[in-house]
Amino acid sequence: MPRRYDAENGEEHIISVTPIVGGIVRPLCGIVLGSLVTYAAVTYIGALRAERWWLASILVGPFALIFAARVLRWRSHRVTLTSQRVVVRAGVLRRVTSSVDLDDVVTTRIEAGLGQRLSRRGRVILEGATVSMDIGLLRHPRALVRLIDAQRRGQHEASRPLDTVFSPEDAGYHAPPSALDAFPRQPRDRG
Numbered sequence: 001m002p003r004r005y006d007a008e009n010g011e012e013h014i015i016s017v018t019p020i021v022g023g024i025v026r027p028l029c030g031i032v033l034g035s036l037v038t039y040a041a042v043t044y045i046g047a048l049r050a051e052r053w054w055l056a057s058i059l060v061g062p063f064a065l066i067f068a069a070r071v072l073r074w075r076s077h078r079v080t081l082t083s084q085r086v087v088v089r090a091g092v093l094r095r096v097t098s099s100v101d102l103d104d105v106v107t108t109r110i111e112a113g114l115g116q117r118l119s120r121r122g123r124v125i126l127e128g129a130t131v132s133m134d135i136g137l138l139r140h141p142r143a144l145v146r147l148i149d150a151q152r153r154g155q156h157e158a159s160r161p162l163d164t165v166f167s168p169e170d171a172g173y174h175a176p177p178s179a180l181d182a183f184p185r186q187p188r189d190r191g
Contacts, residue, residue, distance in 0.1 A: 012083040015147060019136035020121060021074040030063030079135050081147055086126060088135060102152045104128040108145045 038059050042052045069092075077090040087099040105126050112122030122141035126133045126148070138144060 010083075011085075014081040014083060014151060015144075016078055016080045017138060017144060018075070019077050019079065019138050021071065022137065024067055024070050024074075027063045027067035027070065031060055031067060034059035034063055077136065079138070079144075081144070081151065083151065086133070086135070086148065088133070098133065100126055100128065100131050100133050102148070104131050105148070105152060108148050110141045110145060112141070 035056070038052065038056045041048050041055060048055060072092050073090075076092050078088075080087040080089070085099045085101045086105075087097065089095065089097045106128045107126075109125045109127060110122040111125060116122050116137075120140055120142075121137060123137050124135040124141045124144055126135065135144075
């Protein structure tokens with residue numbers, strides 16, 4: 001299967017997703033309404049029957065062009081998660097590619113309103129110390145965030161040397177105070 005990203009050394013493809021299409025409802029309604037008006041005009045006005053293609057191109061054509069451009073823009077937008085980075089490619093005539101290394105990502109965040117949460121949609125945002133990337137509106141954003149976070153954890157665990165020795169304090173564990181710690185110790189006289 002051909003990859004649609006430039007793989008670096010040792011980089012593996014995890015998943016590719018296409019964001020949700022936006023802005024096609026109005027042009028689609030315009031196409032339907034223009035088609036109905038054209039049909040009604042040709043049916044009830046006999047003189048327009050010979051000019052039906054011109055009438056359809058005037059009433060339906062602009063909406064069809066807008067619809068086709070938005071669908072093409074949607075199909076060309078792709079988010080790819082690899083073992084080392086997140087790559088976002090978009091654009092039809094002018095191709096724009098942006099990527100962020102998983103090492104640079106500090107946190108992942110999902111922005112979603114109530115309606116978007118109910119329909120399991122949301123905007124995924126990757127944030128780092130020097131970078132912030134809005135991936136776009138996606139279906140099932142929590143699944144992508146889980147994959148990104150799992151890949152980030154895997155990278156950090158793999159970069160830790162195998163001979164590392166951990167103490168309980170490294171994990172944030174501190175022994176609870178005991179009742180004896182409340183009394184100061186006095187040195188014994190051994191004389």
